[in-house]
Amino acid sequence: MPNKSNTQKVQESRESTQSYDYRERQVPLESERAFRLGEGKISGYISVFLGSLSLLAVFAYLYPSYLTTGELRQAYDARQLQQLLKYAMYFSLFFGILTFVLGKYRKMGSIGIVLTGIGFALGGYSIPVKGVEPRELSLGVDWLILAFLGSAFIFMTLEKLLPKYKEQVILRKEWGLDLFYFCFNHLAISAILLYANYHVSHFEWAVSDSLQESIRTLPIWLQVIAIILCADFVLYWEHRIFHEVKPLWPIHAVHHSVETMDWLAGSRGHFIQIFSERAMVMVPLYLLGADKAALDIYVAFAALQAVLIHCNTRLPFGPLKYILVTPQFHHWHHSSEKPAIDTNYSAHLVIFDWLFGTYHMPGKHWPADYGTTKKLPATYLGQLFYPLKVFKKE
Numbered sequence: 430m431p432n433k434s435n436t437q438k439v440q441e442s443r444e445s446t447q448s449y450d451y452r453e454r455q456v457p458l459e460s461e462r463a464f465r466l467g468e469g470k471i472s473g474y475i476s477v478f479l480g481s482l483s484l485l486a487v488f489a490y491l492y493p494s495y496l497t498t499g500e501l502r503q504a505y506d507a508r509q510l511q512q513l514l515k516y517a518m519y520f521s522l523f524f525g526i527l528t529f530v531l532g533k534y535r536k537m538g539s540i541g542i543v544l545t546g547i548g549f550a551l552g553g554y555s556i557p558v559k560g561v562e563p564r565e566l567s568l569g570v571d572w573l574i575l576a577f578l579g580s581a582f583i584f585m586t587l588e589k590l591l592p593k594y595k596e597q598v599i600l601r602k603e604w605g606l607d608l609f610y611f612c613f614n615h616l617a618i619s620a621i622l623l624y625a626n627y628h629v630s631h632f633e634w635a636v637s638d639s640l641q642e643s644i645r646t647l648p649i650w651l652q653v654i655a656i657i658l659c660a661d662f663v664l665y666w667e668h669r670i671f672h673e674v675k676p677l678w679p680i681h682a683v684h685h686s687v688e689t690m691d692w693l694a695g696s697r698g699h700f701i702q703i704f705s706e707r708a709m710v711m712v713p714l715y716l717l718g719a720d721k722a723a724l725d726i727y728v729a730f731a732a733l734q735a736v737l738i739h740c741n742t743r744l745p746f747g748p749l750k751y752i753l754v755t756p757q758f759h760h761w762h763h764s765s766e767k768p769a770i771d772t773n774y775s776a777h778l779v780i781f782d783w784l785f786g787t788y789h790m791p792g793k794h795w796p797a798d799y800g801t802t803k804k805l806p807a808t809y810l811g812q813l814f815y816p817l818k819v820f821k822k823e
Contacts, residue, residue, distance in 0.1 A: 449768045452797040456596040463598045469531035469538070472524040476541025479521035480548070482574050486514050487548040489570040490556040496570040498619055499561055505575075507558045515554040521545040569618035576615050584692035584740055593743045593756070593795065601689045609809055611696035614703060621707050628708035629715045641718030652723035653730075659713035660727070661777040667709045668774040669787070671702065679816035686812065688800035690760055695739035699816065734777060739763075750790075754779060761789050764796035 464471050489496040490507070521541050528538030585599065614621075644652060671681035683699040698706075714724060737744075738759035746755045754775050762773035772789035775782050782788035806812055 449766070449791075451791060451794040454594065454795060454797045456594045458596045459598050459601070462600045462602075464600075467531060469528040469534040472527040472531065473534035473537030473541070476521050476525035476528065477537050477544070478541075479517045479524070480541035480544030482577065483514060483518045483521055484544045484548045484551075485570050486510075486517075486574055487551050487553060487556065489574075490514075490558065491551065493559050494562040494564055494567065496568050497561055498567060498569045498572050499563055500622075501569070501572050501575075502561050505571075511554045511556075511558070518545050518548055518553060565619075565623055567619045568616045570616065572618050573612060573615035577611070580692060580736055584736055587737075587744065588691060588741045591742050591744050593741050597689065597691070597741050599691075601691065603687070603689070603807060604693065606807065606809060607687070607693040607697050610698065611693055613700075614696055614698070617700075617703075621704055624704050625708040625711040629711045632712055632715060635716055636718070637716075640716075644717050644719050649720065649723050649726070652717075652719040653726050656714060656717060656719055656723060656727045657730070657777050658780075659717060660710050660731070661775055662781060663709050663713050664706070664776040665774050665781040665785075667706060668776070669785075672771050672774070676820070679819040682801050682805060683812045683815060685763060685801050686805040687763065688798075689741075690739055690756075690763060690799060691741045692736050692739060694763075695735055697812075699812065701816075731777065752778060752780075757795060758790055760796050760799070761791075763799050765798045765800050765802050766796060769796065770802075 464474075485496075490511070493502070493507075522545050525538040525542035525545070528534050528541075588599075644655060647655070668681075671677045680699045680701050684697055684702065687694040687697050714727075734754065738754055738756050740756050742756055744756065746753065749755070750758065754773075754777055758773055758779060761769045764770075768791070769789050772787045773779075773782055774787055779788060779790075805815055
């Protein structure tokens, strides 16, 4: 059967959109998972998380060459962050004690206090700051701590102030699984970058000095736009291939197995996809040779957008929704409803979905159902070996 033209695909998409009966998503209130003031659950979780992050930070100060990323370490003042560590440790103790006052969730308060106590015993926020010896591989503990604190504060606040689904709880089903993915992906950042740089080295033959010099003569904002366009073109086709090449779909299906969208949902992804995606997007960045300032702006933009588009938020974007990938646009990509399957591949801009006939944005509608049409295992190991299981079966 011959391939359909982009015009045919767009026409079929429009006909499907017009005939499909869009439904409102029903979100049951999971009262047993909800946070309520006065119970001690909020203080218990805060104590545990601050205690855990504080202890990790203490180990990072003790063994910086093994537990910090060299590139990130250059971007922050380790001594100043010890003040942040100080407040985190004391707040962990405060909220741990508060759970005993409130009378419930004392076990969580105890865990937070114990973790913080171990951190103090190992030196706490007074550990002398050491230099970082360059190593090819290290665990990105500093990256994990800063990313978690920043993401949790920004995006959980956004989801509570401007939620799409008010009834959706923070500790939704499989929240712990996606938190594990979040931690794994950030701790493995050194290995991901090492592989990406190795992959990029094979494209040295394509480097054009004249092109790179021309790019660097542009204003920074134009360099950023050029990076976004080139990176998104590569990401679009990399993403589309994972969907439409049958042997690759089980790998990407892990990311689509999320059935409730929030700021953590985007963290779920098979390690093969994570490594592949980072390696592929490095190629246009390497070939363009833009200024470091432009690259830093792009990295910050891409990191924030990647989390935002999975969020449970109705944040209005106005006319920008016709340019940028937004939560509504990307939520449709995660929908298991028929008109939305294999659509909205873009990561940054909607232009490539427009051009290649995969754009799906049915007015003000949002998906009623998320996930894959065939359920995947609900454990990390089950999802890790799921592609192999499918390959053996077929």
